[in-house]
Every structure is written in C-alpha cells, then in structure tokens.
Amino acid sequence: MRAAALAAIGGTQIEGELAWMSWVGTVWRLAGKSGAVYVKRAANLEGERDRLVWLHGRLPVPELVGFFHAAGDDWLMTRELKGVPLYHPSVGWPPSRVARVFGEILRSIHASDATGCPFGVARRGHVLVHGDYCLPNVLVSEGELSALVDVGAARLGDPRQDLAAGVWTLQYNFGPGHAREFLDAYGAPPMTDQEIERLRRRYGR
Ligand SMILES: Nc1ncnc2c1ncn2[C@@H]1O[C@H](COP(=O)(O)OP(=O)(O)OP(=O)(O)O)[C@@H](O)[C@H]1O
Numbered sequence: 638m639r640a641a642a643l644a645a646i647g648g649t650q651i652e653g654e655l656a657w658m659s660w661v662g663t664v665w666r667l668a669g670k671s672g673a674v675y676v677k678r679a680a681n682l683e684g685e686r687d688r689l690v691w692l693h694g695r696l697p698v699p700e701l702v703g704f705f706h707a708a709g710d711d712w713l714m715t716r717e718l719k720g721v722p723l724y725h726p727s728v729g730w731p732p733s734r735v736a737r738v739f740g741e742i743l744r745s746i747h748a749s750d751a752t753g754c755p756f757g758v759a760r761r762g763h764v765l766v767h768g769d770y771c772l773p774n775v776l777v778s779e780g781e782l783s784a785l786v787d788v789g790a791a792r793l794g795d796p797r798q799d800l801a802a803g804v805w806t807l808q809y810n811f812g813p814g815h816a817r818e819f820l821d822a823y824g825a826p827p828m829t830d831q832e833i834e835r836l837r838r839r840y841g842r
Pocket residue numbers: 656657658659660661662663664675677699715716717718719722773774784786787
C-alpha cells in the first residue's frame with residue numbers, strides 16, 4: 638500500500654492525516670511531493686471499487702489508485718480531486734445557495750446516460766442514482782461540481798432515494814427550511830410540507 642501511495646503522490650515521504658471517521662469506516666489523506674491520495678478502510682469496499690471504475694469518465698468520481706485487503710478489511714485508495722464538500726463553511730455560500738446548487742447537481746447526475754450500467758435494475762422511472770446523496774459526498778470548486786465521492790451505492794434506482802438523502806442532509810446541516818429550494822432547483826413537482834417530511838424520513842431506510 639505504501640508503494641502504491643508513493644507511486645501516486647511522488648517523492649519518498651508520506652504525510653498522513655485522518656480525514657474522516659464514520660460508523661462504517663475511516664478515511665486518511667496521504668500527501669506527497671506531487672499530490673495526495675485518500676485511503677478508505679472498511680469491511681467491504683469492493684462495490685465502491687467497481688462503481689468507481691464504471692463511473693470513471695461518466696461522472697467526476699476520483700480515480701482508483703489501488704485496492705488491498707489487509708488486517709481483515711478492504712482498503713480503497715483514490716487520487717485526490719480538488720474541491721470542498723458542500724457542508725463546509727469554507728464554501729462561503731449561504732445555505733439557500735448550497736441547497737440550489739445541490740439540487741442542480743443532482744438533476745445532472747440523474748440525467749446522465751446510464752446505458753449499460755451493471756448496478757441496480759434497469760426499469761422505467763429508474764435513473765443513475767448516487768445512493769448516498771449527502772452534502773459531504775459532493776465537492777465544489779470555483780462554484781462548480783468538482784467531485785462526487787462515496788459512490789458505493791450508486792446504481793440504477795429510484796430518484797427519490799437521492800432526493801430523500803438530499804432533504805435529510807440539508808436539514809441535518811442547516812436546519813429546516815431549505816428542502817424546497819433544493820427540490821425546486823432539481824425540478825421536482827411541488828410538494829406539501831407533509832410530503833417533504835415523509836420524503837426526508839425515507840433516508841436511511
Ligand atoms: N478522492 C478524494 N478526493 C477528495 N476528497 C475525498 C476523496 N475521497 C474522500 N474524500 C473526502 O473524505 C471524506 C470521506 O470519504 P467517504 O465519503 O468516501 O467516506 P465514508 O466513511 O464513506 O463517509 P460516510 O460517513 O458518508 O459513510 C469525503 O467526504 C471527502 O471530503
């Protein structure tokens with residue numbers, strides 16, 4: 638793994654920092670002379686690896702640099718893409734703007750050509766879904782989408798799954814009141830407050 642990281646980031650020294658910890662895994666950022674990689678450790682990352690490969694060139698997902706199995710876990714190494722996750726204050730936008738951009742980005746993901754996608758079920762009404770469409774998984778740079786990460790659940794599926802995650806994550810990060818801007822920017826049909834709340838509660842089920 639060290640050799641793979643050095644080959645990707647250049648030089649002979651690795652500078653590492655803990656980037657992210659969640660219930661399912663841990664992510665480190667390893668920086669070298671000419672770049673950085675992210676290493677994600679979790680029980681099973683084969684699905685994410687396979688999706689990164691298929692999505693490459695279709696959506697702005699990170700390039701897969703290596704994949705290892707050690708110490709009972711999978712280790713997934715990706716090249717760093719620039720950008721700041723949408724929940725982060727350094728994005729510098731008010732929540733309403735975040736919500737709108739977040740909706741526009743989702744519309745473009747769902748509109749992308751998913752012909753031949755080997756994940757999920759191809760049927761009427763299904764689109765290419767991210768599968769965990771939360772603010773930390775969407776990076777922007779200079780006002781534009783720069784990276785989509787955490788694509789282990791991406792597949793042909795019901796677009797409402799991503800809409801539910803989007804509504805949930807906006808409320809989690811910014812409090813209630815931003816779902817409508819997100820849904821309008823996406824182009825969803827008008828919903829009552831009750832319908833929006835029902836949608837939000839779908840997340841994680
Ligand atoms: N290749 C990359 N380039 C830039 N940033 C990255 C990259 N990979 C991961 N990150 C950053 O690390 C964070 C954690 O990565 P990721 O979302 O894959 O981990 P996770 O443990 O699955 O997260 P979650 O808590 O959503 O389950 C991301 O939110 C993103 O900020």
